[in-house]
Amino acid sequence: MAIEGADLIKAAAFLGAGISMGLGAIGPGVGEGMVAAKACEAIGKNPKEAGLLTRTMLVGQAVSESTGIYSLVIALLLLFVV
Template sequence: MSAALETVNLASATAFTGSASAIGYGLAAIGPGVGVGIIFGNGTQALARQPEAAGLIRTNQIMGFAFCEALALIGIVMGFVFK
């Protein structure tokens, strides 16, 4: 009887660990999401003010977007690393 109880407790503990990592990634995705919004919002303003610098602004936007998305990917990998 106690072996069955231990199995139930172990299963609920692993279910909580999976849920905790999903919640952690959800919270970690907030930062890159805000960063991408700021990058493209300010890039749009910069293009409206100086259309002749479109190439440089677009290049900087793409680099900033790549760095923000790298943070999001690192966040999802950490959920698998720290199980």
Template sequence: MRKTVRIAVIAALFTLVLAGVAMAQEGGGLDSSVKSMIALSCGLGIAIAAFGGALGQGKAAAAAIEGIARNPGAYQKVFTPMILGLALIESLVIYSLLISFLLVFKL
């Protein structure tokens, strides 16, 4: 049963992805409603990425500070990976910002 559901989900996703290509039209420029929806989706994407990044950074920093408070001697072993983790979390938010810039300036 699970295999059948998995195959059905993959087929549905494949159909949804290719539907845009199959129904694509050669067209002129974008009308104002499409531009406004792109701008709205860019703003929403940045908002979701910033919210998720802030939650992740808060939890990572809280866990690191709690670990340092329990064992102050492990400061160097905890601090460096925490900073690296925070940088990687923030990079995802920056990637979202760059993708939004690409979409907006493509208009």
């Protein structure tokens, strides 16, 4: 089969998008899990501070989510823009 240049570029963009989002999702998932794991432990030790700990957990998770969102943005750019 003959592969044209434009076809190859599109194929690479599709593969790149999947790999970008797929690999990019690993880190935030593990990192946010560690945040929540420690939050569970901290609430177990000091249940009175549950509200403060929950808030801190969510803020921390939101920050570590950012790299996942970068991956998502790059994947969408690869799919629809470039």
